[in-house]
Amino acid sequence: MKKSIYLFILAICVLASSCTMMVKGFAKLLVKNYNDYTSTHISDIQIVDPKGKLQTFGDLYNGKTVYLYIWKDKKLSAQQEKSYLLLKERFAKYPDVAFAKLYIGSDSVLNSYRLMNNNSSAEFRDILKISDPAPFIIGKDGAILSYKGPKPEDKIIVDYVICQAMKGEDGTKSAKRFIRGVNGNSQFKSDKLVEWYTKHFGEAPSNKLSMSLSSTN
Numbered sequence: 001m002k003k004s005i006y007l008f009i010l011a012i013c014v015l016a017s018s019c020t021m022m023v024k025g026f027a028k029l030l031v032k033n034y035n036d037y038t039s040t041h042i043s044d045i046q047i048v049d050p051k052g053k054l055q056t057f058g059d060l061y062n063g064k065t066v067y068l069y070i071w072k073d074k075k076l077s078a079q080q081e082k083s084y085l086l087l088k089e090r091f092a093k094y095p096d097v098a099f100a101k102l103y104i105g106s107d108s109v110l111n112s113y114r115l116m117n118n119n120s121s122a123e124f125r126d127i128l129k130i131s132d133p134a135p136f137i138i139g140k141d142g143a144i145l146s147y148k149g150p151k152p153e154d155k156i157i158v159d160y161v162i163c164q165a166m167k168g169e170d171g172t173k174s175a176k177r178f179i180r181g182v183n184g185n186s187q188f189k190s191d192k193l194v195e196w197y198t199k200h201f202g203e204a205p206s207n208k209l210s211m212s213l214s215s216t217n
Contacts (some may be wrong), residue, residue, distance in 0.1 A: 027179045031171065031175035031176060031213070034148070035146075035147070035170040035171060035172035036147045037144040037147045038145060039143070040123060040124070040144050041144075042138060043056065043057055043058030043141070045120050045121045046118060046120045046121065047114060047116060048116060054116070057138075057142065060100075063140050064096050065165050066100055067087070067088075069084065069099075069100070069101045069102070069133055069135050070101075070102050070128060070130065070133065070136060071101065071103060073105070074132055083155075086152065087099075087152040087155075090159060094166070101113065102115055130216065132216055133216075135151055135152070136149060137161065139168055140166075140168070141168075145165045145170045145171055146172075149171045150171070150213065150214075151214055151216070153214070154213050155210075156209065157178050157179075157211060159201075160174060160175075160196065161174050163196065163200060178193070182211075186208045186209045186210075188205055
């Protein structure tokens with residue numbers, strides 16, 4: 001069972017400062033494990049592309065920040081797939097960001113990368129204890145910057161965490177900064193966050209932002 005579904009809903013939790021503090025506390029708990037495996041690098045893992053060609057992750061995504069959705073038994077739902085594609089579209093302007101989906105099962109799956117079950121992926125497989133599809137953010141050097149990180153539907157925080165990962169920052173650090181930078185009226189209290197939002201989304205933030213944060217088992 002999921003630990004939480006949309007606990008961090010700042011857009012509706014504005015009744016009192018104590019409510020805001022409670023929600024922020026939950027949110028910080030959800031992001032505290034994002035940086036659990038920053039010392040794990042996956043550049044050398046071997047994967048099979050949709051055409052059956054064997055390649056390493058590093059060869060495919062050298063010098064790129066990768067938003068990597070990993071799945072085994074459960075595929076993305078139609079709504080999750082839509083959110084994933086919208087997130088991908090928002091980052092199309094960044095040439096050093098890539099998106100990929102990786103299947104960790106043993107059989108072949110059409111139009112999907114598949115993780116090889118060999119020594120190259122042994123360390124990586126040890127941490128892939130997932131029931132639902134799980135997003136990971138991989139840094140340009142192949143390090144796992146966000147373990148079971150924010151989902152595509154976790155707008156706006158997922159965008160911020162990916163943008164900071166482009167600079168080599170782990171997901172826990174960037175997510176906590178984001179949480180601290182939002183006040184009880186669902187507004188940015190940080191000028192730097194306002195500047196980032198305006199540049200990334202191409203418009204100034206609204207008076208009341210709609211955002212959420214969910215978790216993955």
